[in-house]
Amino acid sequence: MDKLKGMLKISERDKKLLVVVLAVLIMALAYFFGFQNLSDQVDTLSTKKTTLETTQRDLKEKNNNKQKYVNDTMNYLKQYDNLLDRYAAGSTQPNSIDFFNKTESVTGTWVRSLSLSPTTVLYKFGQIASSNVNGKSNYTSNLTGYKSTINIAYESDYSQWKNFIKYVNTYADKSTIDALSASYNEATGVVTGTASISLYSIEGGKRDYKEPSFDVKTGTGNIFSTVTPTE
Structure with missing residues (x-):
């Protein structure tokens, strides 16, 4: 028994060593479970x-420049609306026919024939990510840009021909002359030729399109009726 007690007896040196080991262990545990989490x-x-x-x-910064941003926003909205107003809100065949009816009426140029092509999509506005640093705003639009190309044969005098070109290039709705041929007859003063003209539109959103109406008298009540001239 005395021998066993002697074996279990810890010297002062060993006690100090155990204290050091325990201290290191406590510090390690404190680091891994305390300091690391902190x-x-x-x-x-x-x-x-x-x-x-x-x-x-x-x-x-936004608050300091609030009025500037408000003014800029109003200005950009105005420019945006003005830009949209340069484009028709629809691209139907009646709209194309109405364009050339007006062209003939204003310029005096005779559109002898025209060929309508299917409308093609030029651009889809879609969705654009905001540049806001908070990244929470997006610009979304269902507007779509279209192009209608019409090939015509025309006849006019020289003055009417110049007015025809000016009228197309300055028309209220966006339009362009993509190709133009002309032949001038000096004896008659008549200009004849062909032209390829494109009409552009932006459709969708809250844009309201109204189909043009035509007040054109055609035909007769009875094609078999005869008129007896009075003496």
Whole structure:
């Protein structure tokens, strides 16, 4: 028994060594389960702090320039509306025919024949990501740009021919002359030729399109009726 007690007896040196080992173990556990967790929280809070500071600076700048942004927004909206107004709200065959009816009426140029082509899609406005640093705003639109190309044969005098070109290029709705041929007869003063003209439209959204109406008298009540001239 005395021998066993002697074996279990710990010297002062061993006690000090055990204390040191326990202290190191406690420090290690404190680091892994305490300091490491605290460090992760500090990193997370630091990231949030940086994000909030960026947002604060952005909002502060916006607030300082609030009136400028309001004025700029109103100006851009006006320019946007003016740009849309340059394009027709629809691209139907009656709209194309109405265009050439007006062309003949205004310029005096005779459109001898015309060939209508299917309307093609030029551009889809779609969705555009905002440049806002907060990244929470998007611009979405269902507007679509179209192009209608019409090939015509025409006849006019020289003055009417010049007015015809000017009229197409300055028409209220966007239109272009893509190709033009002309032949001038000096004896008669008549200009004849062909032209390829494109009409453009932006459709969709809240744009309201009204089909043109034509007040054109055609035919007769009875093709078999005869008129007896009076003496």
